[in-house]
Amino acid sequence: MQTTNTVLMVRPAAFMGNPETQASNTFQKRLVDIGDVQSKAQLAFDNYVQALRNVDIDVHIIDDIAEHDTPDSLFPNNWIAMLEDGTLYTFPMEAPNRRRERREDIIIQLDTDFVVNKRIDLSPHELEGRYLEGTGSLILDHDNYIAYSCRSSRSSNQVGKEFERLSGYRIVWFDAHDLNMQPIYHTNVMLSIGRRFAIVCLSALPSLHERGQLVESLKSTGKTIIDVSFEQMGSFTCNILELKDKVGNPVYAMSTRAWEAFTSAQQIEISSYARLALGPIDIIEDLGGGGARCMLCEVFLEKRMAYC
Template identity: 65%
Template sequence: MQTAQTVMMVRPAAFRANPETMKSNHFQKSWDGDLDVASLARKAFDDYAASLRAEGVEVRIIDDISSQETPDSLFPNNWIVMLADGSIFTFPMEAHNRRRERRMDIIADLSHDYEVLRRVDLSRYEDKNLYLEGTGSLILDHDNRIAYACRSSRSSEVVGREFERLSGYRIHWFDARDRLHHPIYHTNVMMSIGTRFAIVCLESLSSESERRELISQLERTGKNLIDVTFAQMEAFSCNVLELRN
């Protein structure tokens, strides 16, 4: 099934711009003003979790550990992915401070409350400077067992082949760039997939052949294509997750 009725969210303790990820994430911006960005992020988080629960979605909240100094902790989908077959995958992360987000206590809690049949840890690829950052890198079409990925320093085809072998998903690779021709660091910035739709910024694919192949693949799997502009992508209109109550 493509959608889930439960979502895991990590409440951030030290949200801020992350200097370790800025080199590859050209969407990120620093803030030099007087606003307490971390407090604003926690309020936004609490309001969002409350809204989801009000709609009947089960929300599992985990508190970040402030002493670990993990500014991107509210994006756990980059280091952990849980599949319907009972597998938990953990992934290699490019930024050193993001590797501290991988927490055994979270995995232990999930293993206690859900049926976990297999644990697959791909983080060893960090020793080879090869990365694949969960469902930031991989847009998963669970019904058709296809993953979509744009190449970047955070999305290695070598690690991708290992994920294919161990998960049974097939990865559809392509190149995607922003309006300044930088590689897009995570596929979920320019693409998402729901039960009946796919949101994609097609103009980020400069290769006509790769664009046609992506459209064809999505249409073959019955997805209604929603094409967005660079401006809409930069407002993160692609970065969505379909849930059900």
């Protein structure tokens, strides 16, 4: 099952540009004179939740805890992932303040509402300086048990091998860089895979050999490739997620900025296939360096009978 109707989101309580992630995340901007960042981020978050619910996406909201001092808490997909076989994974994070996002109370709540068959904790790799930041690092083609990952300080090959062994997914690795030849920190800012489309910035792969391997893998699994430019990638056109509404129709979740960055032809191709969940989240994208997809943690677990 490639897409789900259910997502987990964390409402921010201490949002700001995270100084511990700026070294590796070139998508983060340093803005000045922007007023009450926290209120703006919460408003953007709340409006985006409503945009998702307007297209019949089931959104589960957890409140961040301000005292934890976790500025990137609204990006939960980096520390937790839940797969259709009932496994709940927790992942090793590079930034020390992001490790505090892993909350046992969130896991307990998920286990209350959904059927968790197994928990696998990969976070001990942090002790050895190895990281793999969930579905930021891994773009999962669930139907074909393939994962795609660009090499970076946040995506360790060694942790990837353990994920392959435990999950049954095979990882396709490649190098990816931005327009200034800086390594891309998370795969999900340059690649999105849904049931029909693979939206990708192929120019980000400097190796023509690896680029060819990526294209071959995507095409062999039946994906239609929508290739975007560096400039479009910088507007988070790849940091989007295909979901499905309550009757199974496709929905694409993305920011207003991302949607407006697609060409007219690309917009027609996407909108003729799926409904859209759009919202302006510029403050989150600019300071956090992550977009709509980063805010959405997919829940593929079975709902418990008592849940309503």
